[in-house]
Amino acid sequence: xxxxxxxxxxxxxxxxxxxxxxxxxxxxxxxxxxxxxxxxxxxxxxxxxxxxxxxxxxxxxxxxxxxxxxxxxxxxxxxxxxxxxxxxxxxxxxxxxxxxxxxxxxxxxxxxxxxxxxxxxxxxxxxxxxxxxxxxxxxxxxxxxxxxxxxxxxxxxxxxxxxxxxxxxxxxxxxxxxxxxxxxxxxxxxxxxxxxxxxxxxxxxxxxxxxxxxxxxxxxxxxxxxxxxxxxxxxxxxxxxxxxxxxxxxxxxxxxxxxxxxxxxxxxxxxxxxxxxxxxxxxxxxxxxxxxxxxxxxxxxxxxxxxxxxxxxxxxxxxxxxxxxxxxxxxxxxxxxxxxxxxxxxxxxxxxxxxxxxxxxxxxxxxxxxxxxxxxxxxxxxxxxxxxxxxxxxxxxxx
Amino acid sequence: xxxxxxxxxxxxxxxxxxxxxxxxxxxxxxxxxxxxxxxxxxxxxxxxxxxxxxxxxxxxxxxxxxxxxxxxxxxxxxxxxxxxxxxxxxxxxxxxxxxxxxxxxxxxxxxxxxxxxxxxxxxxxxxxxxxxxxxxxxxxxxxxxxxxxxxxxxxxxxxxxxxxxxxxxxxxxxxxxxxxxxxxxxxxxxxxxxxxxxxxxxxxxxxxxxxxxxxxxxxxxxxxxxxxxxxxxxxxxxxxxxxxxxxxxxxxxxxxxxxxxxxxxxxxxxxxxxxxxxxxxxx
Numbered sequence: 001x002x003x004x005x006x007x008x009x010x011x012x013x014x015x016x017x018x019x020x021x022x023x024x025x026x027x028x029x030x031x032x033x034x035x036x037x038x039x040x041x042x043x044x045x046x047x048x049x050x051x052x053x054x055x056x057x058x059x060x061x062x063x064x065x066x067x068x069x070x071x072x073x074x075x076x077x078x079x080x081x082x083x084x085x086x087x088x089x090x091x092x093x094x095x096x097x098x099x100x101x102x103x104x105x106x107x108x109x110x111x112x113x114x115x116x117x118x119x120x121x122x123x124x125x126x127x128x129x130x131x132x133x134x135x136x137x138x139x140x141x142x143x144x145x146x147x148x149x150x151x152x153x154x155x156x157x158x159x160x161x162x163x164x165x166x167x168x169x170x171x172x173x174x175x176x177x178x179x180x181x182x183x184x185x186x187x188x189x190x191x192x193x194x195x196x197x198x199x200x201x202x203x204x205x206x207x208x209x210x211x212x213x214x215x216x217x218x219x220x221x222x223x224x225x226x227x228x229x230x231x232x233x234x235x236x237x238x239x240x241x242x243x244x245x246x247x248x249x250x251x252x253x254x255x256x257x258x259x260x261x262x263x264x265x266x267x268x269x270x271x272x273x274x275x276x277x278x279x280x281x282x283x284x285x286x287x288x289x290x291x292x293x294x295x296x297x298x299x300x301x302x303x304x305x306x307x308x309x310x311x312x313x314x315x316x317x318x319x320x321x322x323x324x325x326x327x328x329x330x331x332x333x334x335x336x337x338x339x340x341x342x343x344x345x346x347x348x349x350x351x352x353x354x355x356x357x358x359x360x361x362x363x364x365x366x367x368x369x370x371x372x373x374x375x376x377x378x379x380x381x382x383x384x385x386x387x388x389x390x391x392x393x394x395x396x397x398x399x
Numbered sequence: 400x401x402x403x404x405x406x407x408x409x410x411x412x413x414x415x416x417x418x419x420x421x422x423x424x425x426x427x428x429x430x431x432x433x434x435x436x437x438x439x440x441x442x443x444x445x446x447x448x449x450x451x452x453x454x455x456x457x458x459x460x461x462x463x464x465x466x467x468x469x470x471x472x473x474x475x476x477x478x479x480x481x482x483x484x485x486x487x488x489x490x491x492x493x494x495x496x497x498x499x500x501x502x503x504x505x506x507x508x509x510x511x512x513x514x515x516x517x518x519x520x521x522x523x524x525x526x527x528x529x530x531x532x533x534x535x536x537x538x539x540x541x542x543x544x545x546x547x548x549x550x551x552x553x554x555x556x557x558x559x560x561x562x563x564x565x566x567x568x569x570x571x572x573x574x575x576x577x578x579x580x581x582x583x584x585x586x587x588x589x590x591x592x593x594x595x596x597x598x599x600x601x602x603x604x605x606x607x608x609x610x611x612x613x614x615x616x617x618x619x620x621x622x623x624x625x626x627x628x629x630x631x632x633x634x635x636x637x638x639x640x641x642x643x644x645x646x647x648x649x650x651x652x653x654x655x656x657x658x659x660x661x662x663x664x665x666x667x668x669x670x671x672x673x674x675x676x677x678x679x680x681x682x
Contacts, residue, residue, distance in 0.1 A: 011584075011591060011592065012581055012584070012585075013581065013584030013585055013589075013591035013592065014591045014592075040595050040596070041580070041595060041596045044488070044490060044577050044580070044581075044596050044599060045577070045580070045581045045584075047488070047577060048576075048577040048578040048580070048581045049581060051482075051483050051487075051578065052483060052578065052644065054482065054631075054646035054647075075646065076631075077631050077646040080630070080631040080632040080637075080646075081631065081637065083632045084632065084634065114634075115634035116634025116635060116637060116638060117634070117638065
């Protein structure tokens with residue numbers, strides 16, 4: 001006995017095709033499905049729908065024994081469409097593939113992907129070029145640690161600073177904004193090149209970029225708190241950042257930005273926190289530091305993973321630092337105004353003794369930065385003496 | 400020799416479709432290229448004059464090509480057609496709440512139709528009215544929606560405007576192909592249930608790949624075999640089929656054009672030798 005589907009009052013203008021499709025799923029090509037219903041234009045629309053869905057239709061006789069109004073002869077276009085489809089890995093992080101095909105494009109990982117279609121230009125499509133096992137948990141922690149710039153900082157806290165100290169704060173903020181802008185642009189550019197199959201890495205970089213967006217906001221807001229003009233931006237600093245922005249290799253960019261640059265910034269933000277002349281400056285430095293620590297952790301974890309599969313990695317990392325050093329050899333590095341402002345902040349007052357103390361503090365900061373970089377380089381497998389050499393070649397601009 | 404195929408650029412997707420077919424055919428050893436036309440009349444004239452070997456023709460273009468060829472003592476063949484080109488029907492639609500029970504109730508009323516050269520929304524429905532005793536322009540007024548004239552109704556705009564005129568209450572009825580009545584209902588141009596089919600035309604065939612008299616036989620043969628071998632399971636072919644609206648090519652047939660042929664004669668759209676005789680037709 002062949003099946004007859006009763007659509008009752010539902011018309012093809014209101015979703016009847018869903019019921020017909022569902023009934024056809026259980027049939028083989030060539031099988032017939034009777035269709036009946038009360039919609040006045042049912043047969044006209046069934047005919048039109050079947051034609052485009054690759055089925056055929058046979059009108060029922062006037063007195064159809066099974067009271068069908070028409071018979072659908074099942075076609076095979078819907079089966080053919082999915083005949084070569086494949087699962088794009090699995091949704092869990094341990095179900096990623098090493099080399100996902102480019103034609104999978106933006107498909108959700110684990111979805112059933114229809115073959116064909118154009119290839120999207122994700123040139124970072126090798127697991128070992130972008131992945132770190134820690135990415136999913138870092139993303140989860142980053143997503144839960146998001147703070148609201150409007151409420152996370154007590155913007156109305158008392159901050160009546162002497163003009164020169166305020167100007168030093170504004171200069172440091174101006175410098176931080178410029179550097180954070182680089183840290184925003186670089187992961188944004190990289191994430192747009194990564195195969196979406198490595199979803200957690202894209203998510204992490206997206207949050208990283210969002211972190212930097214908030215840092216830019218709070219540093220700008222602190223700079224403008226007292227209505228001071230913004231500070232200076234020197235060519236040397238911009239040249240240094242340009243070498244970061246222009247680094248096309250994911251691992252090298254991650255190394256230069258996150259491990260060395262943002263790593264050094266952890267010390268800088270601690271320094272600003274410690275020497276902040278007002279609570280708002282202290283809070284913005286502290287908030288940014290929390291996020292930067294996560295960025296450094298991903299950079300280190302990614303490179304540790306890559307070092308296990310690429311024996312040439314450390315040589316390439318060293319070469320990248322040397323290359324950047326050579327390019328920047330004739331530039332000034334850190335803006336003198338920034339250096340002086342850091343000394344001023346650490347000094348806190350304009351006596352020779354205080355300035356001397358402040359200068360010593362900034363020298364100590366540089367030593368701490370160097371020590372931190374060496375420590376992270378050793379974690380990446382560099383021998384201690386080589387770590388010291390590489391760290392010494394890092395840009396004088398800190399980032 | 401490169402096989403030259405004509406197609407009418409009624410939509411930007413035509414470039415995608417024919418670029419795709421061209422690559423697919425060339426990859427299988429058949430040198431093929433395509434030439435795009437802005438309207439079917441020039442394509443048909445070039446086909447008859449031998450400037451192209453094949454033309455992806457509308458049904459009206461097929462009628463004209465066949466008449467022009469016959470006037471020269473030649474016979475054309477339709478090589479292939481889409482599965483979706485066979486046994487189409489058009490409908491005359493009225494508002495659901497109207498008093499019309501059958502076509503004769505439309506006597507003295509006004510019907511909205513598509514473009515002057517639309518087989519499915521104008522020529523065949525008007526012929527259908529005539530066959531049912533309603534002479535267009537005499538027993539029933541006709542308002543035409545001339546969108547995309549020269550595209551032989553490939554442009555959906557005329558039918559959509561006719562549907563809008565119906566729902567706005569400007570006309571008593573509108574004609575369109577059955578699939579577009581369904582489409583307009585689903586997209587909301589005609590709110591679901593707001594209209595009903597008053598009458599349906601007989602079945603007719605739509606486009607075909609017309610082969611020019613004197614086209615190189617071996618290449619045409621190979622062209623037909625390759626088209627018929629295209630499979631919906633092929634990831635390269637499927638997106639092109641989806642754009643062109645087919646799931647498989649069938650061999651061409653001439654048996655499905657009699658309704659349109661009669662309609663063309665009745666409306667004096669072309670004369671018996673294929674010259675354009677329609678009034679106010681300027682593609």
